[in-house]
Amino acid sequence: MAGRKRSIRFKIFAILLVPVTALVVIWGFTATLTVQRGLELLRIQTVYDNVVVPTQTLISELQRERFLSVHYLATSGTSHSELDDQRRRTDAAAEQLGRVSRNAADETPPAMRDRVEQLVRQVGRLDDVRDKVDDRSLSRLDAIEQYSDVAEIGFQAYDRLMISPDLDLVEQTKAVILIGRSREIASQQSALVTGAQVTGRMSTDERDAFSGLVGKRRLLYQLGVGQLDSELGRPFLSLNASPVYTTFLGMENEVMTRVRAGQPLPPDAIAWPTSAEALIHSLTDLSGSASKTLADRAVPLARGVLWNIGIAGVLGLAAVLATGFVSVRFAHRLTRELIGLHTAARTLADQRLPSVVERLRRGDDVDVAAETPTLVEGSDTREVENLGQAFGSVQRTAVEAAVGQADLRRGVNKVFLNLARRSQSLLQRQLSMLDGLEQEITDPDMLERLFGVDHLTTRMRRHAEGLIILSGAAPGRGWRDPVSLYDVARAAVEEVEDYLRVDVQVPHGHALAGAAVTDVVHLLAELAENATIFSPPHTRVQIRGEMVARGFAIEVEDRGLGVAPEEMHHLNERLSNPPEFDLADSDRLGLFVVGLLARRHGIRVSLRPSPYGGTSAVVLLPKELVVQNRVTDFSVERLVPPAPAPAPALALTPLGDGADEQAHDGGEDALPRRVRQASLAPQLREEPRPGPDVWSREEPGAGGERRSDEESRDLFSSFQSGWRRAQEES
Structure with a gap:
């Protein structure tokens, strides 16, 4: 089954739709990524204010509580009011973080939000650790590890802060986080050293822990400061050269040396908390400033990205x-x-x-x-x-x-x-010669043969005229004066081979315009011959005529087998609209000639079924061609040469067959009446014999005896004499 047909406009639009759609998709995807980048940069400020700062505050409070808890574990006193105040501040910081972090829940990365929520929960579970501290059932190192585990969750939240697509901003954030972790380790060192000051020594586990903390702090601090750019790294480089850092570093080195040697803490270790707190405070301030600077950097970056996306969006949309x-x-x-x-x-x-x-x-x-x-x-x-x-x-x-x-x-x-003109000229000469011979010869047998040749020549002339009509020209014969339609029908029948089977019933008193006489005779002859050919030989063909509202109708009816409806419709189409003549279509030349002749004079020819089973051809002559006034006498010589019989009403049977001859009787436009033996030589004339008139419609006597050869010769002599006289009179 054939597919659905598409217009070329649709196919062109379909072809163009693919690249245009791809361009729109790429532009939309790029715009989405760029917008997302700008929105992420804008989210940094919100996350910094609602998550980073509260988390940093909570971690600071945890570090302070850890320091005081280790100090309480190292002393033998029972008062811990300062520790209780710090615990309340830690809980308040956790509550604050839980509350404000919800304001930035949509902007916070899911992993970071999970860590923040976990940090708040872990702070809420510090009661167990606090009880152990109060009961002094927890060692100093275990307390440091318990509080450090909670603080680690906060630093893990920092690690999930990488929401910016800007790589430089991400790298600087990582550096600040490393410095923050080094500050956390310094706080652990401070707590561990403060707890060991009471006894003046560290246990083996504490020494190992302190040694590890020193290495980690220095490594993280160096990595963090080393990754900062010049703007962010300058304050930390200043801190490294300041007394705060150098003092802490000197004390760290001294404690480290004694710890590795298994010696007691140095006497000046008592100043460790003060020095460590000063360093931690400085690192906290510098880390906060660096974080604030990074957050501030994200805003212009976001604005730049949004400007870029705006420009790119406009340009992309324009493209x-x-x-x-x-x-x-x-x-x-x-x-x-x-x-x-x-x-x-x-x-x-x-x-x-x-x-x-x-x-x-x-x-x-x-x-x-x-x-x-x-x-x-x-x-x-x-x-x-x-x-x-x-x-x-x-x-x-x-x-x-x-x-x-x-x-x-x-x-x-x-x-x-x-060829047709030449044939017509030769046939006309032949007809003239036959006419002369018919006037000279008195032998009945020879005269009969001459009439047969005359009839054949007449038919040949019609076929020659058919070639002329097919060529688009008009036959040479023509009439100036109107001719009786009855005589026109008779002349047409005389050009048919089987003329004895055709009966003419056309009323007198109506004539045909002279310009159309020749063509109408030819048209009716073609239809009459077609009717005789396509009907059984024992049937009759009727030609009837009558005046109708739109002209004069002549019907040629046969009693043959008829024509199929489809074929009849096709033939009527060809008769009403004759197609261009095709040399290969020679089976129906007669009907084609009829169509051409009808079109030439505005005549309508149509076929229809006959009530007797055959076919009727109706010829409607327009009123313009029908004349009702005086009609000129009809001369057969102008239309056709003499034939064995002048009309269907004059049915001439060959000699010796016993048939009667018939002639039309009377009428001003009828053929001249023949005079018996008028054209015979005097010595051949005989006295009339009693019996029926040879021109009457009466049959022979009851005995049914046939006419003698002498009677037949008399008949042909009379016919020839009358014909010649009619020619002379016309």
Whole structure:
């Protein structure tokens, strides 16, 4: 099954739709990523204010509580009011973090939000650790590890802060986080050293822990400061050269040396908490400033990204619109050119070529150059122009072929006309010679043969006239005065081979215009002969006529087998609109000639079924061709040469068959009455014999005896004499 047909406009738009759609998708994807990047940069400020700062505050409070808890575990006192105050501050910081972090829940990365919520929960579970601290059932190192595990969750939340697509900003954030972790380790060191000051020594586990903390702090601090850019790293470099850091570093080195040697803490270790707290406070301030600077950097970056996305969006949208406009314009132009080419081709096929063919059929001259204009003009598409040139070549070839066929047809028509004219001239001379011989010969047998040859010659002349009609010319015979329609019908029957089977029932008093007499005789002869050919030999063919509202109708009816409805419809079409003559279609030349003759005089010829099973051909002569006034006497010589019988009413049977002769009786437009033995030599004339008149409709005597040869000769002599006299009178 054939697929659905699509227009070329649809296919062009479908072709253009793919790249345009791809461009729109790419532009939309890029715009989405860029917008997302800008929004992420804008989210940094919100996350910093609602998550980073509260988390940093909570971690600081945890570090302070850890320091005080280790100090309480190292002493033997029972008062821990300061520790209780710090615990309340830690809980308040956790509550604050839980509350404000919800304000930035949509902007906070899910992993970071999970860590923040976990940090708040872990702070809420510190009661167990606090109880152990109060009961002194927890060692100093275990307390440091318990509080450090909770603080680690906060630093893990920092690690999930990487929400910026800017790599430089991400790298600087990591550096600040490393410094923050080093500050956390310094706080652990401070707690561990403070707890060991009471006894002046560290346990083996504490020494190992302290040694590990020193290495980790220094490594993280160096990595963090080393990754900062000049703007962010400058304060930390200043801190490294400050007394705060150098003092802490000196004390760290001294404690580290004694710890590794297993010696007691140095006497100045008592100043460790003060020095460590000063360093931790400085690192906290510098880390906070660095974080604030990074957050502030994200805002202009976000604005720049948004500006970029705005510019890119506008430019991208403009590119998409421009692409769509150009694509649609080119598609529309190409479609318009193809539609114009299609319209020109359809006009060529439906109007111009049929018009050229019709003009050539009428015999008009056709200028090939004028009839083959350029189909496509001003096209800027090479393929369309080439296609238009190809159609132009086809157009030119088709017109040239039509002209050539018309020339060939005219040539064939000229051949037809030339041969037909020659045959007509020879046949006319032959008819004249036969007429002369019929007037001179008195031998009945020879006269009978001459009449037969005369009849054949008359039919041959009709066929010659048929060739003339097919060639588009008019026969040479013609009448100036009107002729009785009855005589026209008789003359037509005389040109039919089986004329004895045709009965004429056409009323007198109506005549046919002289200009149409020859063609109507030929038309009726073709129909009558067609009726005799396609009906059984024992049946009769009726020719009837009567005056009707729109003219004079003549019906030729046979009683044959009839014609199928489809075939009859086809024949009526050909009779009403005769097609161009096809040399290959020679089976129905008679009907084709009838159609041409009918079209020449505006006569309507139609076939219809007969009530007797045969076919009726109705010929409607228009009123313009029918005359009702005085009618000129009819001379058969002008239309047809003498035949064995003048009309269907005059049925002449060959000699010796016992049939009667019949003649029409009376009438001003009838054939002249024959006078018996008028044309015979005196010595051949005989006295009339008693019996029926040879021209009457009476049958022979009851005995049914046949006429003698002498009677037959008398009959033909009388017929010849009457015919000659009729010719002289007309």
